[in-house]
Each structure stands twice: as structure tokens, then as C-alpha cells.
Amino acid sequence: MTESEELLAQADQLLRHGSSDAGGWWPRTAAFLIRAALELELRAFWDRAEPGTEGAPMRAQLLVLATRTPPGAGTARDVAAAWHALSRACHHHPYELAPTAAELRAWHADVAGLSSALRVRNTAEYVYGTAGS
Amino acid sequence: MQGLTGGDSDQTRRLVSLLEQAMAHADHAEGADCPVCGAQGRIDAAWRVATEEQLNRLRQAAEAADRAHAALRSARSAVQNVALPPPPALHQAPPPGVDAAQLQAIWSAWTAAVQADDPATAVAALRTDTVPLAELVSAASEAAGKELRRREDAWQPLAERLSAHLPRARAVVEQAQVHADVKAARDWLKGQADGLRDEGLRPIADHAAEVWRQLRQESNVDLGPVRLEGAKTRRRVALDVTVDGDAGAALGVMSQGELHALGFALFLPRAMLDQSPFCFVMIDDPVQAMDPSKVDGLARVLAGTAVTHQVVVFTHDDRLSDAVRRLQLPATIWEVVRRERSVVELRRSDHPVTRYPDDARAVARSQSLTDAAKSRVVAGFCRSALEAACHDVVRRRRIGRGDRHADVEAALNQPTTLTATTALALFDDPGRGDQVLPHYNKRLGRWAGDVHQACNKGVHGGAAFDAIDLVEKAQKVADFLRALGPAAAVP
Numbered sequence A: 001m002t003e004s005e006e007l008l009a010q011a012d013q014l015l016r017h018g019s020s021d022a023g024g025w026w027p028r029t030a031a032f033l034i035r036a037a038l039e040l041e042l043r044a045f046w047d048r049a050e051p052g053t054e055g056a057p058m059r060a061q062l063l064v065l066a067t068r069t070p071p072g073a074g075t076a077r078d079v080a081a082a083w084h085a086l087s088r089a090c091h092h093h094p095y096e097l098a099p100t101a102a103e104l105r106a107w108h109a110d111v112a113g114l115s116s117a118l119r120v121r122n123t124a125e126y127v128y129g130t131a132g133s
Numbered sequence B: 001m002q003g004l005t006g007g008d009s010d011q012t013r014r015l016v017s018l019l020e021q022a023m024a025h026a027d028h029a030e031g032a033d034c035p036v037c038g039a040q041g042r043i044d045a046a047w048r049v050a051t052e053e054q055l056n057r058l059r060q061a062a063e064a065a066d067r068a069h070a071a072l073r074s075a076r077s078a079v080q081n082v083a084l085p086p087p088p089a090l091h092q093a094p095p096p097g098v099d100a101a102q103l104q105a106i107w108s109a110w111t112a113a114v115q116a117d118d119p120a121t122a123v124a125a126l127r128t129d130t131v132p133l134a135e136l137v138s139a140a141s142e143a144a145g146k147e148l149r150r151r152e153d154a155w156q157p158l159a160e161r162l163s164a165h166l167p168r169a170r171a172v173v174e175q176a177q178v179h180a181d182v183k184a185a186r187d188w189l190k191g192q193a194d195g196l197r198d199e200g201l202r203p204i205a206d207h208a209a210e211v212w213r214q215l216r217q218e219s220n221v222d223l224g225p226v227r228l229e230g231a232k233t234r235r236r237v238a239l240d241v242t243v244d245g246d247a248g249a250a251l252g253v254m255s256q257g258e259l260h261a262l263g264f265a266l267f268l269p270r271a272m273l274d275q276s277p278f279c280f281v282m283i284d285d286p287v288q289a290m291d292p293s294k295v296d297g298l299a300r301v302l303a304g305t306a307v308t309h310q311v312v313v314f315t316h317d318d319r320l321s322d323a324v325r326r327l328q329l330p331a332t333i334w335e336v337v338r339r340e341r342s343v344v345e346l347r348r349s350d351h352p353v354t355r356y357p358d359d360a361r362a363v364a365r366s367q368s369l370t371d372a373a374k375s376r377v378v379a380g381f382c383r384s385a386l387e388a389a390c391h392d393v394v395r396r397r398r399i400g401r402g403d404r405h406a407d408v409e410a411a412l413n414q415p416t417t418l419t420a421t422t423a424l425a426l427f428d429d430p431g432r433g434d435q436v437l438p439h440y441n442k443r444l445g446r447w448a449g450d451v452h453q454a455c456n457k458g459v460h461g462g463a464a465f466d467a468i469d470l471v472e473k474a475q476k477v478a479d480f481l482r483a484l485g486p487a488a489a490v491p
Helices: A003-016 A026-049 A058-065 A073-090 A101-118 A127-132 B007-028 B045-082 B088-092 B100-114 B119-216 B256-271 B292-305 B319-326 B352-365 B371-400 B405-413 B418-427 B433-443 B446-458 B467-482
Strands: B221-231 B234-243 B280-284 B310-314 B334-338 B344-348
Touching: A003 A026, A003 A101, A003 B371, A026 A058, A026 A073, A026 A101, A026 B352, A026 B371, A058 A073, A073 A101, B007 B045, B045 B119, B088 B100, B100 B119, B119 B221, B119 B256, B119 B292, B221 B256, B234 B256, B256 B280, B256 B292, B292 B310, B292 B319, B292 B405, B319 B371, B352 B371, B352 B467, B371 B405, B371 B418, B371 B446, B371 B467, B418 B433, B418 B446, B418 B467, B433 B446, B446 B467
Parallel strands: B280 B310
Antiparallel strands: B221 B234, B334 B344
16 A cells, blocks of 8 residues: 555545544544645656656646646646645635535545546556547 | 257256246136137146146156266266276286287277267177276286296395395494494504504614624615514515615625624624523524624624623634634634534634644544654644744734734735745745744744744655654744734844
8 A cells, every 4th residue: 555545544534433532633634644645646646757846846746747648637637626625724724614524525535536547657548638638 | 868868858847847837827817828829718727637747747757867867977987986097017017928018908998988978888898898808907917916926936035135134234334433443443552563663673773783883894884773664464674774875775785794794783682682581692604704804893792792691603614713812702612523424523612823733732642643644744733833823923913003804814815835924924024934944043943943844844744753842842933923022023
């Protein structure tokens, strides 16, 4: 199991059962874990595709990702959306409460799907990108 | 008969009178000569006997004629009583099956014949025409009787219903005055009730205006008198709302937040009436769509309410609790966390600056996470604690010096990194991020800069660190930030 998968599994565990000591802190904790999983997958993608890109600011990474196939513009857009939503939950913002269980569950599903999309190794496997662009 | 009534009868009387005078003359005369024609010796005893006989005969004839006359007169008079003309009703409403015109004609002809001067015509009509006419009349009479019974039968049930209705109708007429009195009394009572209602509403209206005054803040919507209008099932509250003094479409141009605030201003006084048996108010999400300045007003209004009532508020964002903390209003804040399958947890909600480190400690001690996961999460909570402390400083400083709430919020939402946020807190300028670490090193020592860096990088999987140690140090930096004075620091 990769580290990213491990983080997602722990987030899932928190969402599903919590634990005896998981007081009110589990929602933001799950958000931190899900975002970390997404960042790890992205780092792994750059290691394979364009080593060195992982050092750039995240905004820049997301912009470069959109120009590449794989993963393709559609996947890049989804990665960016998920990362920004999770980041909002991972920073303190005035007047915002912790994310809800439903929001977290949706992000968890998004990131699990995006992880698979980012692991596609070559254009031949990327059916959607060749058909769409 | 003609002989008796006509000239012969009169002639007989004249002859009787002449002969009687001749007899009286002869009684007194000496000779026997006729005084009229002068014949001699003719007025003698034999003449006397013959004349006497003739006189008797003539007198009997005259009497018979008189009797016949009288009989004729009485017969005529009797006929007059019997021979009436056909009744007008026959013409107006003949019974069904009767030829009224024919009957009328026959009847009229019979009447005319019976009343004719010639008794022979009358007698003939009486003898021959009376029985057929009588038969026609009795047939018509029978038809009329039948029709009458038919009409009576038709009328009978109506008459019964009418007679049943009559006493009630009479009672209504007799009680018309009572009805009018009751109506007048009801109108009077309604007027009194309206008056009482308006009087009862006045404290609500006054209180509502006061609440609105506190909630409106920067709004240019004015709330005038509140009135109750309508009757029975169509009642409504009339609001005198104006925008910049202009009535009319005020409600149409008010924002969602203003409408919420207006509804709240009306609801709260009503819930707080002395008549209400409840000494508490429960409000669901009063902050919705309110701009930040109104939230401060709302917090003050609720604090005022809390003097006499228990106030329970549910809300989906943190603005009201933030206003409560900032304005130092007495309130207990609970955070409700809902897990999947609706498992609900309640926890005392402290200021974010203390809550985030508490969460970080709990995560560090947790058995349910791997160390790698813990490092990221603890760093994340510590970073949030520092951000919250920075926001506290900025808000206190900028609202304190009179900036508009909306501008302060915009300034707080602009920086996307911890460093920029810290620069905003320290120097009131998010652009001076490069001076944050030197400032920490100078004021707190190198450890503070390290904490800042660890918080920044640890979330993204930076170098390993002691999670508990990081929390305690981050707490110290947060305390330092919150203790900053309102003036911006000099780098």
C-alpha cells in the first residue's frame, strides 16, 4: 500500500467509525489526510513524468498539469478543484466551521478516483484524452 | 188577452160609465125620450132591465181584464228575476272544456227572448229553450267545480307550507329590532377588539423598531409603525418600510439579509411578550445572509434578550460566535459535529486559537493514526492556530480603528499562505512576508522561526519533528501574536 493509499484509508476509517479518542477533531484531520494523499499522488506523477516539477508552488504545478496528456485537461481541472476545496478546509478561515461528513466523503471519493487517473502511464491508456482533444 | 189590454177594455169602461150615467139620468128624468139621439119613449122599464144586465156583463169583463193584467205584470216581474244575463266570469275565465263564447251567445239570446215585450215570444223561449240552456249551464258549472277542486288540491300543500312558514316570518318581523341591536353591538365589540389589538401590538411594534435600529447598522432601510390589518381569516401585518425615506417598493429592494433581520426584529419582541409562558427563545440560523456588521448588532440584541430570557441559537457559521467573543458577551458556545450515519458529537467551542492546539494535542496522542499521518495533521492544526491568532490581531486592530467590517473581511481573505497572513498581523501588510522570520528570530528567538517553518512545510510532509513539542511551541507563538498591541510592528 502506498503512503497515499494509507492516508486515504485512515481518512476513510475516521469518516466511517472515528475512534474512541476522535473527539471533535476528526473532520479537519480527515481533510488534512485527504489533501496529503492528493499531494502525494501528484508528487508521484511528477516523479514519473517530469522530475523536479514537484518543487514548484502548487498553483504552478496545477497549471502545468492542465497542459499534459496524460492526465488530460479534464483530470487536471478536477485535481485543481479538489485541491482548492481541501485547502480551504485545511486553513483557518474566518467564520467557517469544519467540513461536514458529506463534504469529506465526496472529497475522499474524488481523490481516490483522481489517484487512479494520475497513475495512467502513457497516452495509449488515456482513452478519454485522445478521444476528447 | 190583446182584447183585455188594448182599446176594447177602455171602450168597455167608457161604455159602462155612459150607461151608468144614462141610468142615473133616467132616474131623475120625467119622460122616456133618449137624451142622446132624441128617440121618443125608449127609456122605459124594459130598457132599464136590458141595460142593467148589460152593465153587469160589462163590469165582470172589466174585472177579468184587470185580473189578467195583474197576472201578466207579476209573471213579467218573476221572469225578470229569473232571466239574468250570463255572468261576466264566464267570459273572463271559462272552465276548461267549455265553449264560453257559444254558451254566452245562447244565454244572451235566451235572456233577450224571455224579456221580450211579446209575452208569446217569452213563453215560447221559456218553454223550449230553458232546459237545453240549463243543461249547458250545469255542464259548465260541473266543469268549473272540477276545476276548482283541482286548483284547491294544487294549492293545498303550498298553503300548508305557507302556514308553517308564517309564524316564523312573523317572529322575524317582530325581532327585526333585536337583530339590528345585536348587529350594532357586534360592530361595537369589533371596534373595541381592534382597539385592544392595536394597543396590545404597540409594545411589539416599539420593540421591533428598537431591534431594527440595532440590527440595521449600515442599512438605509427604515422601519416605521407596524399595524395589523384585515379581518377574520384574511389578516396581515402592515409594515411601514422606507428606503432612504422613499416608501413603495422598499420590501422589493431589501437584501435577503435585511429581510431576515426585519423578520427577526418582528419575531423577537413577540416571543418576549409577558403573555408568553416561555422564558426562552430558540432561533435557527439568524445570521444567514447577514453582512458582518449586522452580526455585531444581532449579537448585542441577543445579549439584551438574554437579560430576561434564555437564548438558544443554532447557526451554520462561526460569525455570531466570533462576534460574541470579540464583543466579550457572556455566552456558552457548543460545537455540534455530525458524523456519517448522523452520529452527533457535542463539544464546548473555545476560541479557535485555543481549540486548534487542543485538537493538535488530541491527534498527537491518538492511537488511530500512523505517525506519518499525525505529523501532517498536527502541523496543519498548528498552522490553523497561528492563522486564527493573526486574524484576531488584524480584526481587533482594523475594526478598532473604524474600518468597515466588509473591508476587514476582504483583507483577511486575501492572503493564501501562512507567511502572508503573519505579515498582515505583524506589519499590517501582507506583502512583507520576507520580514516575518527575521522578526520572529529577533523578538522570540530562532525556535519561533523554526515553528513557523514546520507548520508551513509539515502539512505537505516536511522533515520529521516531535509533534507534542511543536504544539507547545506553536501555542507560545500564537499567544505572542494575540498579545500584540493595536499598532503595527516595525520590522
